[in-house]
Amino acid sequence: MNRSLKQRTKSILVPVIPGGIMTILIFYLDYFQFQLVEKFLLFAAFVIVPLVILLLRYDAKNTQQRMMYALMKWLQYPAAFLTLFSVMSNKMWGFEGTAIPGTLSLGWLLFTLLLGIYGLSTIVISKGKAAEIAIGAGLVYFFIGGTWFTLYQYQVDLFNANVATHALSSVHFHFSSAIVPIFIGALGRIMTKKSWYPWVVAIDIVGPLLIAFGMIFSKPIEYIGVALFACNIVVYTAYLLAYLRKNALNMKASFFLGFSCLAFYTVVVISIFYPLLKKMYSLTILDFIPIYGALHAFGFVLCGLIGWVYMVNNMANQSAS
Numbered sequence: 001m002n003r004s005l006k007q008r009t010k011s012i013l014v015p016v017i018p019g020g021i022m023t024i025l026i027f028y029l030d031y032f033q034f035q036l037v038e039k040f041l042l043f044a045a046f047v048i049v050p051l052v053i054l055l056l057r058y059d060a061k062n063t064q065q066r067m068m069y070a071l072m073k074w075l076q077y078p079a080a081f082l083t084l085f086s087v088m089s090n091k092m093w094g095f096e097g098t099a100i101p102g103t104l105s106l107g108w109l110l111f112t113l114l115l116g117i118y119g120l121s122t123i124v125i126s127k128g129k130a131a132e133i134a135i136g137a138g139l140v141y142f143f144i145g146g147t148w149f150t151l152y153q154y155q156v157d158l159f160n161a162n163v164a165t166h167a168l169s170s171v172h173f174h175f176s177s178a179i180v181p182i183f184i185g186a187l188g189r190i191m192t193k194k195s196w197y198p199w200v201v202a203i204d205i206v207g208p209l210l211i212a213f214g215m216i217f218s219k220p221i222e223y224i225g226v227a228l229f230a231c232n233i234v235v236y237t238a239y240l241l242a243y244l245r246k247n248a249l250n251m252k253a254s255f256f257l258g259f260s261c262l263a264f265y266t267v268v269v270i271s272i273f274y275p276l277l278k279k280m281y282s283l284t285i286l287d288f289i290p291i292y293g294a295l296h297a298f299g300f301v302l303c304g305l306i307g308w309v310y311m312v313n314n315m316a317n318q319s320a321s
Contacts, residue, residue, distance in 0.1 A: 015050040015053070015054065015073070015076065015077075016047060016050050016051055016054075018046075018077070019045075019046030019047045019050055019077070019080065020046070020047055022042075022046045022080075022084075023042065023043045023046050023047050026039055026042050026043070026046075026084075027039055027043075032088075032092075033091055033092060034087055034091055035091075035167075036289070036290065036293065037164075037167045037168060037171055038087050038091070038167070040171050040174075040175070040293060040297055041083070041087075041149060041167070041170060041171060041174060042080075042083060042084055042087065043297060044145075044171075044174040044175065045079070045080040045083045045084070045108060046077075046080045046084075047302065048174065048175070048179070048301060048302070048305065049076060049080075049115070049142070050076050050077075051302075051305040051306065051309060052138075052139075052142075052178075052179075052182060052305065053069075053072055053073060053076060054309050054312070055135075055182065055186060055305070055308055055309060055312060056069065056118070056122075056135070056139075057122075059125060062121075062125065064121070065118070065121050065125070068114065068117065068118050068121070069118065071114065072111075072114055072115065072118065075111055075114070076111070078107070079107050079108050079110070079111035080108075082104050082105070082106075082107030082108060083104075083105065083107065083108040083149075085104050086101045086102075086104035086105040086107075086108070086153050087101070087153075089101045089104060090153060097155070099154070101153040101154070102150060102153045102154030102155075104153070105149055105150045105152075105153035105154070106150060108146050108149060108150070109143075109146045109147060109149070109150045111146070112142045112143040112145065112146030112147075113143050113146070115139045115140075115142045115143060116139060116140045116142065116143030118139055119135070119136040119137065119138065119139025119140040119142075119143075120136060120140065121136075122135060122136035122139065123136035123137070129188075130185075130188055130197055130198045130201045131184075131185045131186075131187075131188025131189050131197075131201075132185065133185075133201060133205075134181040134182070134184050134185035134188065134201045134204060134205070135181065135182050135185035135186070136185075137181045137204075137205045138177075138178045138179065138180070138181035138182035138185065139178070139182075141173050141177040141178040141181070141208060142173070142174065142178045144173045144177070144212075145169075145170050145171075145172075145173030145174040145177070145178060146170075148166050148167075148169040148170035148173060149166075149167075149170040151166045152166040152167045152170060165215060165216065168215070169212055169215060169216075172208070172211065172212065172215070173208065173212070175296060175297055175301050176208065176211075176229065176296075177208030177211070177212070179301050179304070179305070180204055180208075180229065180232065180233060180236070181201070181204050181205060183236060183304055183308070184200060184201060184204050184232070184236050185201075186308045186311070186312075187236060187239065187240055187243075188201070190243070190311070190315075191239065191243065200232055200235055200236070203228050203229075203231075203232055204229070204232045206225075206228070207225050207226075207228045207229035207232060208225070208229065209225070210222070210224055210225025210228065211225035211226055211229060212225075213225075230268075233264055237260075237261040237264055237265070240257060240261060241258065241261050244257060244258060249311065249314065250310050250311065250313075250314035252307075252310045253307050253308075253310035253311040253314055254307075255307070256303045256304070256306045256307030256310065257303070257304060257307030257308070257311070258307075259299065259303045259307075260299065260300050260301075260303040260304035260307055261300075262299070263295045263296070263298075263299025263300045263303065264295075264296075264299070264300045266295055266299070267292060267295045267296060267299075267300070270291065270292070270295075271292075
């Protein structure tokens with residue numbers, strides 16, 4: 001039994017550390033001459049998705065789902081490197097304007113398609129469980145993010161939106177749209193049954209679609225989607241913090257989940273005081289984008305995923321003992 005626990009700990013660490021090292025190199029080496037949005041997309045490919053895969057469950061009796069899970073674990077890094085090569089061919093290797101960056105991006109598109117299919121199978125197998133539906137929807141949103149990335153690499157002007165919008169849409173679906181439903185689904189697995197929880201899941205599934213639709217067609221719809229989505233995150237973080245305070249959990253899980261919530265509230269506070277800070281220090285929205293991006297991607301998303309992975313591992317250890 002101790003051997004199986006050691007193997008589980010190893011499986012948690014191995015898929016993430018190499019991707020973390022690769023991400024650090026991408027962000028800090030001048031060799032990688034990428035835009036910030038592209039760096040965040042690569043961060044999602046090398047770190048965020050491997051962490052998400054660690055949180056997934058599969059039915060041991062369902063051969064197809066078990067095979068899909070094993071396939072995702074094997075293909076996650078080859079797909080991430082194809083994503084890296086796609087961006088490098090566009091920015092560094094002189095293939096900008098050709099079909100090569102787009103062709104290489106198809107590797108990530110197919111991998112996110114596999115994630116989406118796994119998400120749909122999770123929804124079907126869930127038999128109406130709101131938590132599993134939320135997690136399945138999050139996986140489907142990764143596929144939508146992969147689609148936007150491929151459109152960005154092919155430089156396709158879709159719906160009269162410029163190519164930069166495709167990149168932002170891809171980041172939106174890789175981080176917010178996919179991750180928040182997964183977080184809320186993970187919370188639903190451990191919380192006591194609440195009558196309001198299915199409504200939170202439903203709004204969380206609809207919100208990202210409204211945001212994406214609004215980014216292209218209608219600003220008011222985008223604002224409505226953002227407001228609904230932000231309120232959902234407030235509900236999630238408030239309940240999670242109360243849960244962490246009342247329950248004695250693994251210290252690492254509590255630390256990372258608490259820090260994730262703190263990062264979200266920091267973004268909210270900065271957003272509220274943004275007009276004042278802009279006037280006091282002559283700052284523009286471009287000055288705040290790296291701050292927002294870092295707090296959201298590295299604070300809320302990364303720390304939240306690490307916390308939930310520790311939570312899952314702690315629960316597995318308790319059940320095994």
